[in-house]
Amino acid sequence: MEPAQSTLQPPPPAHLFPPASTTQPASAASEPVNDALARDFPQIAQMSREDMTALLEDDAYFDAFFNTMPEALPMHQAVEQRMRSNIAIAQKNEALRPNLEALRTETANLFGEVNELKARWSHLEAAQADTQKRFSPGAQLNRLRSATSGQEHLSESLVSSFLDGGMDEESFVKQYKDIRKVYHRRAVNLEKWEAGSVVGWGR
Secondary structure: OOOOOOOOOOOOOHHHOOOOOOOOOHHHOOOEOOOHHHHHOHHHHOOEHHHHHHHHHOHHHHHHHHHOOHHHHHHHHHHHHHHHHHHHHHHHHHHHHHHHHHHHHHHHHHHHHHHHHHHHHHHHHHHHHHHHHHOOHHHHHHHHHHHHHHHHHHHHHHHHHHHOOOOOHHHHHHHHHHHHHHHHHHHHHHHHHHOOOOOOOOO
């Protein structure tokens, strides 16, 4: 009897099965950024997505990158020019400080003087009003009434003194005539004034 034959087949030649490749597909490799931002800023177009990610994740890197771009230089120059202009204005204002301080002091002194003058004016105005009040038509009329009444009382006192024997007849007659003369003149003027006949002096 013949021995049984083996069913195992020998392996195929190794050259028919090349080793698996370890390279990634071209689509998975890093590609340059190509969008509207990259077209406006060509520097970004040269960056890979990994570099762009690093740029967006690091604020210091982001600021350093964009602040050194040619597009940012005019903005920096404008800011620097504005700062220089502000410094010049501040220096000019600082130079004016002594004059402003002197003007402020002078203004404060003048304000104090004005207040003093206002107080003096109020006092003088009150004194003037009091003076004018004493010489007003009404005050003058009252003075004339009082003087007329006083002259009448004086004549009555003179008569009483004569009747009591306090003076001789000659002296009495002379003084009485003088007193009554003044009394009648005042009484006539008082009557005219009260009647509104005195020109320039209303009742």
